[in-house]
Amino acid sequence: MSFLNPWLLFGLLGVGLPILIHLLNRLRVKTTDWGAMLLLRRAFRVRAKQIKLRDILLMILRCMIILFIVLALSRPTLMPESGGWALGEKTAGVVIALDASYSQLHKPGANSRFDEALMATRQIIKSLKPGQPLSLVLMGNRNRTLLRNAGYNEARVEKILGDLEPLSEGLNVEACIGELKQLCEELKSPGRELYIITDAQAKDWQYITDATGQEFHDLSDLAKIFLVPIRNGNSENLGLTRFELVSGSLRRGSIVRYAATVHNFGRSDRKGVRISLEVNATPVDERLIDTIPAGASVTVPLFAPLNEAGIMRLTAKLDHDELLIDNEKHVVADVRESTSVLCVDGSPSIEAFKGATDYLVRAIQARTSGDVAAGINLKVIPWLGLPSEQLSDYDVVFLANVPEITREMASGFYDFVQDGGGLVMFLGENTDPDLMNERMSRGRSSLLPGKLLGVTTRLLGEDTAPMHLDPEMPDHPLARALSSLPPDLLGEVFFENVVETEPSPKGRTILSVAGKGYPVLLEQNLGRGKVLLFTTSANRQWNNMVINPMYPILVQQSITHLTRRDYEVPLAVGEPVILPLTGQLIGGEVSVEDPDGKPMPPVKASERQGQVVAELKNLEKAGFYKVRYSPTSPGVSMAANVNTAESDLTGLDRGAFKKVFENIPVKMIANKDGILAAITEARVGRELWRMFLLLGLLGLTAEAWYARRRTRGRGKEN
Numbered sequence: 171m172s173f174l175n176p177w178l179l180f181g182l183l184g185v186g187l188p189i190l191i192h193l194l195n196r197l198r199v200k201t202t203d204w205g206a207m208l209l210l211r212r213a214f215r216v217r218a219k220q221i222k223l224r225d226i227l228l229m230i231l232r233c234m235i236i237l238f239i240v241l242a243l244s245r246p247t248l249m250p251e252s253g254g255w256a257l258g259e260k261t262a263g264v265v266i267a268l269d270a271s272y273s274q275l276h277k278p279g280a281n282s283r284f285d286e287a288l289m290a291t292r293q294i295i296k297s298l299k300p301g302q303p304l305s306l307v308l309m310g311n312r313n314r315t316l317l318r319n320a321g322y323n324e325a326r327v328e329k330i331l332g333d334l335e336p337l338s339e340g341l342n343v344e345a346c347i348g349e350l351k352q353l354c355e356e357l358k359s360p361g362r363e364l365y366i367i368t369d370a371q372a373k374d375w376q377y378i379t380d381a382t383g384q385e386f387h388d389l390s391d392l393a394k395i396f397l398v399p400i401r402n403g404n405s406e407n408l409g410l411t412r413f414e415l416v417s418g419s420l421r422r423g424s425i426v427r428y429a430a431t432v433h434n435f436g437r438s439d440r441k442g443v444r445i446s447l448e449v450n451a452t453p454v455d456e457r458l459i460d461t462i463p464a465g466a467s468v469t470v471p472l473f474a475p476l477n478e479a480g481i482m483r484l485t486a487k488l489d490h491d492e493l494l495i496d497n498e499k500h501v502v503a504d505v506r507e508s509t510s511v512l513c514v515d516g517s518p519s520i521e522a523f524k525g526a527t528d529y530l531v532r533a534i535q536a537r538t539s540g541d542v543a544a545g546i547n548l549k550v551i552p553w554l555g556l557p558s559e560q561l562s563d564y565d566v567v568f569l570a571n572v573p574e575i576t577r578e579m580a581s582g583f584y585d586f587v588q589d590g591g592g593l594v595m596f597l598g599e600n601t602d603p604d605l606m607n608e609r610m611s612r613g614r615s616s617l618l619p620g621k622l623l624g625v626t627t628r629l630l631g632e633d634t635a636p637m638h639l640d641p642e643m644p645d646h647p648l649a650r651a652l653s654s655l656p657p658d659l660l661g662e663v664f665f666e667n668v669v670e671t672e673p674s675p676k677g678r679t680i681l682s683v684a685g686k687g688y689p690v691l692l693e694q695n696l697g698r699g700k701v702l703l704f705t706t707s708a709n710r711q712w713n714n715m716v717i718n719p720m721y722p723i724l725v726q727q728s729i730t731h732l733t734r735r736d737y738e739v740p741l742a743v744g745e746p747v748i749l750p751l752t753g754q755l756i757g758g759e760v761s762v763e764d765p766d767g768k769p770m771p772p773v774k775a776s777e778r779q780g781q782v783v784a785e786l787k788n789l790e791k792a793g794f795y796k797v798r799y800s801p802t803s804p805g806v807s808m809a810a811n812v813n814t815a816e817s818d819l820t821g822l823d824r825g826a827f828k829k830v831f832e833n834i835p836v837k838m839i840a841n842k843d844g845i846l847a848a849i850t851e852a853r854v855g856r857e858l859w860r861m862f863l864l865l866g867l868l869g870l871t872a873e874a875w876y877a878r879r880r881t882r883g884r885g886k887e888n
């Protein structure tokens with residue numbers, strides 16, 4: 171037997187009170203010598219035994235009343251299986267953890283997986299009686315507690331279940347299970363039960379970590395764990411896994427190319443898949459994919475005409491299938507009227523294509539359809555004229571083979587990038603690696619994405635063979651812009667010299683030399699801006715890259731990449747978002763509207779690593795959000811998309827699911843129609859408090875009746 175309130179058992183000491191009172195009453199009796207009493211002594215002795223027996227019975231009855239009431243208040247529960255006879259009632263405190271990840275929206279038939287999960291939930295709560303402790307939790311990327319250790323009320327629970335919808339995020343088993351321990355500890359019941367209702371997705375449950383396994387073991391010490399896997403047919407699904415800008419300039423009047431990738435997560439080939447593109451909710455392009463093999467991806471181009479300046483909302487859409495939430499991807503594009511670019515020539519020349527920026531300027535002004543690329547305001551200056559320029563007048567600055575950067579210049583570039591500017595640096599024979607490392611540093615941070623070690627290969631006499639571009643590139647916007655070029659064309663690119671560079675912890679290598687691994691192009695984020703570092707020259711002095719078709723593509727996409735703002739990068743639903751702010755006071759409020767146009771709680775600006783930021787933690791829907799940095803600002807749009815890792819609906823069968831928990835004490839309830847019967851059979855705890863309370867009330871009634879009768883009897887005797 172166990173007790174919910176064991177500390178109340180100290181009240182059993184009160185059982186001694188009637189005994190103590192009885193003894194004290196006996197001590198109060200005094201003997202008085204009186205002659206007349208001698209005549210009654212014989213008759214009194216006969217009645218004394220009867221009176222003494224009545225007092226003892228009354229004392230015992232009062233002791234039992236105290237005993238029963240104390241036991242009732244301490245909430246005893248008979249736990250062993252042998253107590254299955256009709257003594258007390260089977261009861262337990264219950265935690266229901268409902269998998270609400272968006273895979274539960276999958277609907278191949280009349281009911282979705284979530285509909286089936288709600289049916290299972292209602293079967294579980296049928297086993298509860300009014301007032302029994304209940305906690306109800308939605309599991310996603312984190313837990314949402316809807317009821318916490320509340321007395322069960324059928325109408326209240328049914329209203330909550332009727333309003334429930336799955337979340338727009340995946341399931342994080344490790345994070346959610348860890349939080350269930352506290353909910354089980356809080357249950358005001360000696361018998362505790364935890365029900366986990368899930369569609370048993372393989373990606374979530376097949377390989378639980380050792381830490382999660384230990385969490386389950388700890389939970390099993392607190393509560394009986396029941397797993398309720400939901401099954402509702404096939405796992406066929408198509409999902410848009412990527413949607414991103416590939417090429418083109420985000421300037422008014424241009425046409426840009428996006429790439430949309432569709433993945434077939436099912437086991438059957440899908441034919442005739444239609445995908446469309448909308449700009450500001452207006453359809454502008456459409457493609458038909460003939461076949462997407464099972465388990466394969468297909469990427470198609472989608473072209474968007476940018477007819478006006480401003481923030482554009484772009485959405486790629488798939489045809490409807492069994493799971494709708496992953497059929498859309500959203501992005502935001504800040505379309506500019508023009509882009510201001512400054513080119514700084516470190517070795518100007520009057521001869522054609524002998525200066526450091528001649529090929530660079532030609533790449534920036536590459537002709538498209540017979541017209542000079544519109545929308546770029548380009549200015550070229552010698553490096554000696556750099557101190558007289560106001561960097562804030564430009565969006566992007568190119569430095570080519572600049573021989574010396576003063577500390578004042580470096581400080582200006584640092585602030586320029588911090589405030590959102592883009593800096594591109596090409597090296598050359600004028601570059602002094604040691605001086606550049608020193609001047610570009612500010613405290614522990616550096617403007618450079620890596621430490622310059624020195625010029626390698628031909629200048630050092632190590633090798634006479636040129637170095638070729640490595641065709642293996644990381645997943646980066648600039649690398650993706652080159653992916654449409656033939657491999658043979660990229661294979662023709664070679665470098666006679668590069669400055670060997672050791673990437674910094676914040677630096678990222680985008681292009682490199684095949685075999686040797688020397689970085690050719692590195693990137694680093696700094697504040698709201700970015701720095702690109704080419705370890706080779708911007709002209710033909712050290713490479714043939716500048717006469718390859720990849721060069722104008724790389725240069726123009728660098729401008730587009732560097733001028734994109736933080737809010738143009740799509741966000742992930744269910745994950746925290748940090749927005750860098752400029753001109754915002756710490757403590758000031760940033761207002762946010764969700765995709766439905768409803769205001770979200772305002773977010774206060776705070777300091778993070780020396781920068782003012784706004785931290786958004788409640789992006790729970792896919793779509794477009796609007797952020798206003800002040801009540802009078804027009805605001806900017808941000809796009810949020812679901813994480814398509816949840817789109818793989820493949821589930822574990824009963825055997826595989828049981829194997830995951832073969833060393834963990836859990837009970838699986840697989841038949842949804844037999845949930846209530848399984849719970850009734852497994853629940854062994856019988857609470858006895860009602861029985862003891864009833865016995866206590868009966869004792870009080872009997873005590874009152876007996877005491878009244880005894881008093882009347884004494885009156886008649888007198």
